[in-house]
Amino acid sequence: xxxxxxxxxxxxxxxxxxxxVASLDGFVNAVRDQKRMQFLIVDWRGHLVQVxxxxxxxxxxxxxxxxxxxxxxxxxxxxRVREAPSVKLHGLEIEAIGLHIHSxxxxxxxxxxxxxxxxxxxxxxxxxxxxxxxxxxxxxxxxERAMRSYWAQAGxxxxxxxxxxxTFSESGADAFKVEYFGRTAYLAQSPQFYxxxxxxxxxxxxxxxxxxxxxxxxxxxxxxxxxxxxDMEVAWTHSHHDLMALEEAWLAHALxxxxxxxxxxxxxxxxxPLAVPSAPFPKVSMEDAQRIVRASGHLPSKPDxxxxxxxxxxxxxxxxxxxxxxxxxxxxxASARPFYHRRHPDRPDxxxxxxxxxxxxxxxxxxxxxxxxxxxxxxxxxxxxxLTPLSSYLDFFxxxxxxxxxxxxxxxxxxxxxxxxxxxxxxxLLSRTPTRLxx
Amino acid sequence: xxxxxxxxxxxxxxxxxxxxVASLDGFVNAVRDQKRMQFLIVDWRGHLVQVxxxxxxxxxxxxxxxxxxxxxxxxxxxxRVREAPSVKLHGLEIEAIGLHIHSxxxxxxxxxxxxxxxxxxxxxxxxxxxxxxxxxxxxxxxxERAMRSYWAQAGxxxxxxxxxxxTFSESGADAFKVEYFGRTAYLAQSPQFYxxxxxxxxxxxxxxxxxxxxxxxxxxxxxxxxxxxxDMEVAWTHSHHDLMALEEAWLAHALxxxxxxxxxxxxxxxxxPLAVPSAPFPKVSMEDAQRIVRASGHLPSKPDxxxxxxxxxxxxxxxxxxxxxxxxxxxxxASARPFYHRRHPDRPDxxxxxxxxxxxxxxxxxxxxxxxxxxxxxxxxxxxxxLTPLSSYLDFFxxxxxxxxxxxxxxxxxxxxxxxxxxxxxxxLLSRTPTRLxx
Numbered sequence: 001x002x003x004x005x006x007x008x009x010x011x012x013x014x015x016x017x018x019x020x021v022a023s024l025d026g027f028v029n030a031v032r033d034q035k036r037m038q039f040l041i042v043d044w045r046g047h048l049v050q051v052x053x054x055x056x057x058x059x060x061x062x063x064x065x066x067x068x069x070x071x072x073x074x075x076x077x078x079x080r081v082r083e084a085p086s087v088k089l090h091g092l093e094i095e096a097i098g099l100h101i102h103s104x105x106x107x108x109x110x111x112x113x114x115x116x117x118x119x120x121x122x123x124x125x126x127x128x129x130x131x132x133x134x135x136x137x138x139x140x141x142x143x144e145r146a147m148r149s150y151w152a153q154a155g156x157x158x159x160x161x162x163x164x165x166x167t168f169s170e171s172g173a174d175a176f177k178v179e180y181f182g183r184t185a186y187l188a189q190s191p192q193f194y195x196x197x198x199x200x201x202x203x204x205x206x207x208x209x210x211x212x213x214x215x216x217x218x219x220x221x222x223x224x225x226x227x228x229x230x231d232m233e234v235a236w237t238h239s240h241h242d243l244m245a246l247e248e249a250w251l252a253h254a255l256x257x258x259x260x261x262x263x264x265x266x267x268x269x270x271x272x273p274l275a276v277p278s279a280p281f282p283k284v285s286m287e288d289a290q291r292i293v294r295a296s297g298h299l300p301s302k303p304d305x306x307x308x309x310x311x312x313x314x315x316x317x318x319x320x321x322x323x324x325x326x327x328x329x330x331x332x333x334a335s336a337r338p339f340y341h342r343r344h345p346d347r348p349d350x351x352x353x354x355x356x357x358x359x360x361x362x363x364x365x366x367x368x369x370x371x372x373x374x375x376x377x378x379x380x381x382x383x384x385x386x387l388t389p390l391s392s393y394l395d396f397f398x399x400x401x402x403x404x405x406x407x408x409x410x411x412x413x414x415x416x417x418x419x420x421x422x423x424x425x426x427x428x429l430l431s432r433t434p435t436r437l438x439x
Numbered sequence: 440x441x442x443x444x445x446x447x448x449x450x451x452x453x454x455x456x457x458x459x460v461a462s463l464d465g466f467v468n469a470v471r472d473q474k475r476m477q478f479l480i481v482d483w484r485g486h487l488v489q490v491x492x493x494x495x496x497x498x499x500x501x502x503x504x505x506x507x508x509x510x511x512x513x514x515x516x517x518x519r520v521r522e523a524p525s526v527k528l529h530g531l532e533i534e535a536i537g538l539h540i541h542s543x544x545x546x547x548x549x550x551x552x553x554x555x556x557x558x559x560x561x562x563x564x565x566x567x568x569x570x571x572x573x574x575x576x577x578x579x580x581x582x583e584r585a586m587r588s589y590w591a592q593a594g595x596x597x598x599x600x601x602x603x604x605x606t607f608s609e610s611g612a613d614a615f616k617v618e619y620f621g622r623t624a625y626l627a628q629s630p631q632f633y634x635x636x637x638x639x640x641x642x643x644x645x646x647x648x649x650x651x652x653x654x655x656x657x658x659x660x661x662x663x664x665x666x667x668x669x670d671m672e673v674a675w676t677h678s679h680h681d682l683m684a685l686e687e688a689w690l691a692h693a694l695x696x697x698x699x700x701x702x703x704x705x706x707x708x709x710x711x712p713l714a715v716p717s718a719p720f721p722k723v724s725m726e727d728a729q730r731i732v733r734a735s736g737h738l739p740s741k742p743d744x745x746x747x748x749x750x751x752x753x754x755x756x757x758x759x760x761x762x763x764x765x766x767x768x769x770x771x772x773a774s775a776r777p778f779y780h781r782r783h784p785d786r787p788d789x790x791x792x793x794x795x796x797x798x799x800x801x802x803x804x805x806x807x808x809x810x811x812x813x814x815x816x817x818x819x820x821x822x823x824x825x826l827t828p829l830s831s832y833l834d835f836f837x838x839x840x841x842x843x844x845x846x847x848x849x850x851x852x853x854x855x856x857x858x859x860x861x862x863x864x865x866x867x868l869l870s871r872t873p874t875r876l877x878x
Contacts, residue, residue, distance in 0.1 A: 007594065025675045027641060027839055045643055072839035074810075103810055105839035125835050128640035137642065141597040145587065158580040160667040160850070162869045163602070163650050164615075166876035176603075178626065179616045181656065181873045187617065194869060197878065201567035202466060203576065204484055210649060211602050217620065228599040236464045371513070371542055392877045396564050400466055400511035400544035411599070430601045430633060434620045437605035438831045439636065 011047055011090050017081050021097060024049060027129065028073045028105070031066065038066045040096070041089070042077055046131070050089050051077050053096040065099050072105035072126070117423060121431050124439055132269040136427055139262050140415055144209065146257030147230065150250050156205040156232070161194030163211060167389040169193050174215045176225075187213035190408055193393045195233035196340070196369060199404040200396040207232045209411070217434050221423040222361065222413060226432040230414075233406030240352040240368045243405045244328050247356065247364060248279035251326075255418070272420045281326040281356070282318050286336075289329050292317050304333035312360035330354045339383040340376060341367040342405075352405075358417045366407025373397040450486055450529050456520050460536060463488060466568065467512045467544070470505065477505045479535070480528070481516055485570070489528050490516050492535040504538050511544035511565070556862060560870050563878055571708040575866055578701050579854055583648065585696030586669065589689050595644040595671070600633030602650060606828040608632050613654045615664075626652035629847055632832045634672035635779070635808060638843040639835040646671045648850070656873050660862040661800065661852060665871040669853075672845030679791040679807045682844045683767050686795065686803060687718035690765075694857070711859045720765040720795070721757050725775075728768050731756050743772035751799035769793045778822040779815060780806040781844075791844075797856045805846025812836040 014022060026042040026049070040051040055063045069075070077099050084093035111123045113130065120127040127133055151158075168175035168186045176187040191208050198206045212229040232250075237243055256276045263274050284292065286304070293300050293310045296317065300310040306329065318327040331350045334343060341351035356364035370376045376397055380390055387394065415427035425431040430439060453461060465481040465488070479490040494502045508514070516538050523532035550562045552569065559566040566572055590597075607614035607625045615626040630647050637645045651668040671689075676682055695715045702713050723731065725743070732739050732749040735756065739749040745768065757766040771792045773782060780790035792806035809815045815836055819829055826833065854866035864870040869878060 025841065027841075043641065070839075074839045074841040102842050103812070103836065103840045106837045109838055125636045125640040126838060128637075128642065134640075134642065137596050137598065141595075144597055145591055148584065148587065152584055156580075157576050158583055159576065159868050160650070162665050162871050164652070164665050164871050164876060176624075177618045180876065181654075183876075185615075185876055197564045197869075198567075201564040201573075202482065203567065203573065211599070213603070215620075226601050226603050373542070395878070397542065398545045399548055399565060400509075400513045401542045402464065402466075402513040403541050429598050430636075432601050432603050437603060437619065437622075437624055439834070 007045075010045060011092075014049075014081055014092060015090070018083055020081055021078060022081050022094065024051075024077045024079075024094065026075065026077075028069050028071055028075060030071070031069050033067050038063060038096075040066060040069065040077070042075065043129075046134075048089050049092065049094060050084070050087050051079060051094040051096050051099075062096060062099060065101065066096070068104070069101070070105045070107040072109060072129070074102040074105075076100045076102065117425060121425055121436070122439070124430060133426075135262070135265055135269050136415060136419060136421075137429065139258055139266065139419065140411070140427070142261045143254055143258050143415070143418075144411075146254040147207075147250065149257075150253045151205075151207050151232075154205065156207045157198075157203050159191075159195065159198055159203070159206045159208050160210060161188070161191040161208060163188045163213070165193075166392065176213050176215045189214055190229060191231050192340070192408075193396075195231055195406055196393075196404070197396045199233055199235045199369075199371075200399070200401040202235075202402075204236075205232075205234050219433065221425075222416065224412065224424060224428060224432050225434060227413075227424075227428070228411040230409040230411055231406065233404060235402040235404040237368060237403060237405045240330065240354050240366065240405060243366050243368065243407055244283065244330075244354055244356075245280070247366065247407060248277075248281050252277055252279050258418070266419065270419055272418075274418065275325065277324065277326050281328055282322045282324050283328040283330055283354075284314065284318065285331045286329055286333065286350075287331070289314050302336070304336040306355075308360075311357050311362060315357050315360035325359050327357050328354045329357065334379075337367065339379040339385060340369050342370040343379075354407075356407075358414075359420075361413070361417050363414050363417060364407050364409045366405065368403070368405035371397060371401045371403050373401075449484060450531075453488075453520055453531060454529070457522055459520055460517060461520050461533065463490075463516045463518075463533065465514065465516075467508050467510055467514060469510070470508050472506050477502060477535075479505060479508065479516070481514065482568075485573075487528050488531065488533060489523070489526050490518060490533040490535050490538075501535060501538060504540065505535070507543070508540070509544045509546040511548055511568070513541040513544075515539045515541065556864060560864055560875070561878070563869060572865075574701070574704055574708050575854060575858060575860075576868065578697055578705065578858065579850070579866070581700045582693055582697050582854070582857075583850075585693040586646075586689065588696075589692045590644075590646050590671075593644065595646045596637075596642050598630075598634065598637055598642070598645045598647050599649065600627070600630040600647060602627045602652070604632075605831065615652050615654045628653055629668060630670050631777075631779070631847075632835075634670055634845055635832075635843070636835045638672055638674045638808075638810075639838070639840040641674075641841075643675075644671075644673045651847075658872065660864075661855065663851065663863060663867060663871050664873060666852075666863075666867070667850040669848040669850055670845065672843060674841040674843040676807060676842060676844045679769065679793050679805065679844060682805050682807065682846060683722065683769075683793055683795075684719070686805065686846060687716075687720050691716055691718050697857070705858065709858055711857075713857065714764065716763065716765050720767055721761045721763050722767040722769055722793075723753065723757065724770045725768055725772065725789075726770070728753050741775070743775040745794075747799075750796050750801060754796050754799035764798050766796050767793045768796065773818075776806065778818040778824060779808050781809040782818075793846075795846075797853075798859075800852070800856050802853050802856060803846050803848045805844065807842070807844035810836060810840045810842050812840075 024044045026044040029043045030041040032039040038053040079094035079096040164185045178185040208231045259274045296313045301307045332353045337351045341353045344350045353367035412427040416424045463483045465483040468482045469480040471478040477492040518533035518535040603624045617624040647670045698713045735752045740746045770789045776790045780792045783789045795803035851866040
């Protein structure tokens with residue numbers, strides 16, 4: 001296997017070939033065409049390498065080819081590797097022998113590094129060429145790999161649940177409708193129903209990483225109409241505390257792996273120190289959270305939930321009191337949670353639920369689920385749901401279902417907070433909002 | 440971390456606790472209520488364990504609870520572990536002290552092990568409780584993990600491309616339409632456009648595992664309207680031969696890992712020997728494939744493609760001649776392939792493309808892509824495409840794009856062939872066909 005992109009081994013191998021002819025594929029990063037010399041910087045799989053050519057007069061075809069190059073063009077350069085201590089790029093230079101243009105870029109490029117975010121997204125494939133943008137997706141790759149290594153050693157099964165559904169999984173108001181062979185299907189707002197089905201099926205511990213869709217006409221910096229949802233569901237849990245313990249261990253492991261692989265690069269390119277959290281994370285009940293937020297001088301807009309300002313104030317309080325960037329908000333009132341969250345036996349107005357905030361932003365919603373068919377049906381009715389479209393879901397609980405619980409985490413939201421980006425769109429490969437379906 | 444589901448360590452730990460009181464969670468697998476004794480088989484995270492109770496007369500509440508149990512109920516049994524050499528299940532028995540019913544199953548269950556496949560799917564959460572069905576998803580989990588370990592060491596970046604698109608990515612005829620804030624969006628038929636975008640963005644090597652959608656009114660045993668697509672795209676490839684070499688190495692690695700982890704279980708539960716293929720796989724050009732199939736006495740329904748019968752005959756021929764279960768069919772005529780497949784420089788009627796057949800069934804389509812903007816646009820027009828809806832895709836090639844190629848693999852199709860299932864629905868968690876949107 002040849003050295004991978006960004007591998008330092010690539011440059012080392014080039015250094016080992018001083019005096020030899022090498023072939024380098026890459027994007028043209030810069031061209032300097034001087035009177036007697038031409039210099040070319042090629043982005044060679046993440047490494048900038050200088051190429052030099054001494055002009056040989058009018059009939060120099062290579063010089064003409066180099067002169068025609070534009071920024072971004074895809075080329076293969078053939079040349080002799082030579083030591084060049086004065087060249088900042090690895091102290092190496094390629095003395096050009098030949099150059100093949102695979103794809104000549106239009107000039108000028110339609111965006112600049114300082115273009116507005118929306119314009120960067122319009123030309124996403126160009127903005128991604130910048131190393132600090134690419135880094136976000138290298139981090140994403142490592143993050144998911146680390147999550148999966150945790151799941152693997154804990155015996156989780158991976159599922160792929162359908163995104164086309166016969167009914168909506170959360171609220172009907174924000175479900176996208178699909179024309180489906182003469183009837184209407186809905187796009188899954190979460191894999192909620194199916195990861196619970198897996199519990200009734202005895203799959204014991206499952207995870208899914210896949211798209212979720214919300215038809216909310218929302219234009220905040222932390223919402224997309226389509227996003228990658230990371231979901232877990234675990235059987236035989238006793239309460240939401242088992243689930244919070246799982247999430248702490250899982251996140252600490254995953255963030256530890258990211259810090260190990262990319263900590264220095266993240267600090268260097270984005271100026272963000274990545275601190276790995278220690279478990280357990282602080283936990284605050286919603287009742288206490290409301291008190292804390294009110295005491296800070298902010299009146300939460302709802303008595304049973306936290307608005308974004310309340311989330312920020314609560315996190316700031318926890319950071320001051322406990323020195324921790326994470327906080328679980330627990331035991332939400334039933335009015336603020338879906339019907340399938342289990343209630344406290346001694347406080348039926350409260351659910352065995354939690355949200356996880358990181359630096360004041362919600363990254364997880366989770367709960368112990370109601371697994372008893374009769375209680376679940378009663379709670380659905382109490383929440384005002386029509387039971388007919390829910391019948392296929394309710395069936396899962398009719399033939400024996402273990403107690404269970406789970407959580408959902410937005411991947412881009414997590415990356416946004418981790419890398420302190422101002423918009424979720426910086427951590428999303430291709431943004432989807434009510435007004436954006438391209439590129 | 441406690442021992443995982445199906446872990447032999449679970450039973451060993453139980454054996455180490457002879458004489459002690461243990462607590463077991465599980466589904467009721469069988470109940471025998473005799474005159475003086477009651478026996479219960481509990482499916483304890485994949486291990487069947489016998490529980491015994493000696494009745495103590497009229498006022499025996501535990502006996503009454505056990506007598507009320509139905510198959511499939513979720514229970515926690517508390518009891519003393521004792522050696523019982525005559526008990527086939529691990530030579531162990533639990534002498535019941537208490538039993539808690541979490542969820543009492545309705546009786547009888549609506550399906551039996553020999554119910555028809557469609558009925559099994561109607562009650563998917565019940566059919567999945569059978570170990571040989573569960574095994575398919577354990578294999579799936581290992582298979583994906585092994586694919587990812589290959590990608591990780593080869594430096595691939597994971598992407599999640601949008602499933603909501605402003606235009607269709609393959610043919611308009613089989614794209615699902617979505618109501619999208621007053622206009623029409625389309626569900627991605629593949630991540631084709633976006634994995635190619637990643638090449639223009641310099642991401643070098645990418646993979647994606649995610650849903651793809653086809654609105655084909657198709658009812659074969661190997662098509663679903665929604666399926667999990669495994670996609671790769673790699674920059675700086677010279678031809679489709681680089682891509683076939685990649686797929687061979689990747690598949691041999693992944694299948695080797697599956698055989699190591701589950702080979703014995705697959706053979707035992709499904710009666711299927713899992714042979715790990717050796718690379719390179721045989722390769723046959725479409726021209727030669729047509730000749731071979733015609734010589735076998737079958738006239739392919741199209742001169743530029745293989746119908747299912749032709750695929751079976753070609754695979755049988757390769758098996759006979761080369762002893763190999765896999766065969767790459769290469770160099771399809773341009774008429775049989777999408778406009779974005781690159782053409783041979785010396786044979787512009789042929790594409791640098793391939794399909795991979797395994798035991799006579801197509802599991803992959805791949806190709807070197809056309810990366811030159813002008814050529815790509817001309818090929819799209821030649822294929823009769825309206826260039827306006829394609830403009831956002833064509834833009835990817837305007838500012839420098841390296842030569843690249845890739846492939847797509849259907850996950851359930853791969854599992855279906857690997858495990859010799861008669862229908863793709865056996866290897867799909869929840870089936871979606873033109874007439875099925877539930878469960």
